[in-house]
Amino acid sequence: GSVAAGIQAQLHYSRQDERQADQLGFKYASNAGFRPTGLIDALKIIQKNSWMRSNSVPPYMLTHPTGPERIANLESMAKSFIPRRNDVVEALRRDFPVFKTIVQAKSQDPDELVQLYKQELRAGKEVALAHLGLGIAYKRKSEYSLSARHLEAALKDMPVSLPIWLELGEDYQLIGENRKAIALFEKVLEKRPGDARAALLLANSYENIGEYEKAISLLKRLTFSTKATPQVYYQLGMSYGRLKKLAQAHYYFGMYFKKLGRLQKARFHFIEAKRLSKGDTALQRKIARESKGIL
Template sequence: MCKFKKWISAGISFLILFSGLIPLEMAHALTIKEEEELAEEFLKAVFENYEIIKDPVIEGYLDHVGQKLISAMPQQPITYKFYAVRQDAYNAFAGPGGNIFIFSGLFAVLENEDELAALLSHEIAHVSCRHISEMMEKSKKAGMATLAGVIAGILIGLGGAGTVGGALTVGSMATGQSMALAYSRENEMQADQIGRANLQKAGYSLGGLQSILKKIRATEWFGTEEYPTYLRTHPATEERILYLDNLLEKNPPPPTKKNYAFARAHTRITALYTDPDTALGLYKKQTLQNPEDAMAHYGYGLALNRQGNPKAAMDHLKIAIEKNPNDADMIIDLGIALFTAGEYEAALKQLERTPGSALGEEIARLYAGRAMMALGRHDQAADTFTAILKEDPDLVEGYFYLGEAEGKRNRFAGAHFNLGEYYLKTDDLRNARFHFTKAMEYEKDPARMETIRQRLKEMESRHRFFGGDDKAPGPEGDEITE
């Protein structure tokens, strides 16, 4: 990534990581329109620097809990969106425009939906109270030397809080820091007050907020390298816990209810998006301790397939499905394991059982198309990938597999065009340019030729402005026999 893009990303990261260091004054905030425009650039930077988990079960579940909380609030002027970040860290944050993020490391230590709802409700409250927009408006007035010091600190100190970069960042903000922290504590207390009210209106227990804050606080003793970002960006944690302890001592919360949707999403995030060896050991131990625990078998099956042992995975996924025969997404996971094992006919049959209501229905169709490819049914596969992309043009992998299918059908214009689309959408301009140029050699349709010219022109502009990076080829290589 070129220096210019790094500086843009770092500037926005500054707003995320050090928002607690900017004084809150109630005089003015960004307008909703300004905040939404800024949110677009913010998301570009986040997506460029973090791996967002693209898992329909986890995405759907996060959105379900988030929307349940929002439905308990007065009508909101913005649309909230919820994301899981693949990183082993205790962190959650809200960005401009109602974009809420929780890290996989924090999600993995949650024990119930009450704890997840508590985290999301607090971040939603920061947005609805306009804390973020106010801080961003005030950040315009920060001295450039100070801002440059913070950005430089972030660029140098990506390794953790205890690095030289971390010291540089804190040092650059030393003047007035105590006043800034007083204001940020005020923000936290207000977000807690609003968040608690919304939690209860949505039917959640305040015990979830109490328990998750104590979990996060406990990691404080691990040392500076592992000191959770959440504590650095959400100060006054001890005061918040003490308040909750007193409140709940007088009004004990009801016992937490078991929630199947939480258990499934939590199992997926642990088995598929945390350390693979740790996840494998965890679920192996759970299945031995409790052979009747369907979710333990589900997690073990997912972890085994992730580790390249699909045949063993199938045994445990089948146990999970026997106990939960109506879980369509478990059926999809068994189909994926069959595909990974090379049992393409069985995989296709399994995946075609998927009901349209399944959260992972699109993934099932994608793997069904890949199974068709493996079975030599290239026309059927191409039709499947084309239909998927018509419904969801943002499914980047679909372009790669459609390109492969077109190549197998000797339709080289379509093959190169779709591979060009794939590489363009993954910011690999070198490979994108190669495939679009090759597509131009084969293409006869004037409209498609004009589209290719526009793509090449767009890439040239991006290359001049940002510079280019060479990246690795697609999911399984992109050889086209011509």
């Protein structure tokens, strides 16, 4: 009797747990911006395939609420469900086609992609996305002017797309149109101040037109980011070198090689930075801290 009662209690818990799982699934789907009634569709597919009626199903699985019962519970919840606007979800849905095109254009064979996107242009299918894909594919083929032309066409249809601003700005930089590139990178950073790629590209363009102080300001901010790459330190070394500030230049080259794990080269630059930084106690402290175990 006590064993049977224990089993009955376990079965009751399983059924309650399954109902709770459906309730939570309904809630999570709604909060994530999905249509929660899709859970009902999923259960109907399971029921249609009759896996719950199969003789091979373990008996303990049959203690869970069956398809019709669970569908009825979910349909009851759906009656009181009021869809709410979710701006984050709406933005993700709007941007997903752009994201998908960028991933495709950067990962598949560029020659095949050029043919694919040209076909889409001829068919008048998703013209802006086809131009975006062509722009990235041509950039990968080092055909930067052609790339810029297609990205400009994409931008006409999607004038506030940050990914297109970045891609087109990079093209402008590569063909020497740094002023145009700067305008686009600055627009990205106005909208997304923490965008490390935009900040690094903007610093590149400032270096290209000889505005090293502006480049240094951006690059130094990037060193505080967890996303800072060794390239940031290399560019700082180059910018300080162009300004004839050799102690700082050697310090950042030392940091660059340290980040790469090339300690002999890092040691050389830290020694030079230490030699040239006499009188600059703040820089000497930084050199001592960063060169610990190397000098």
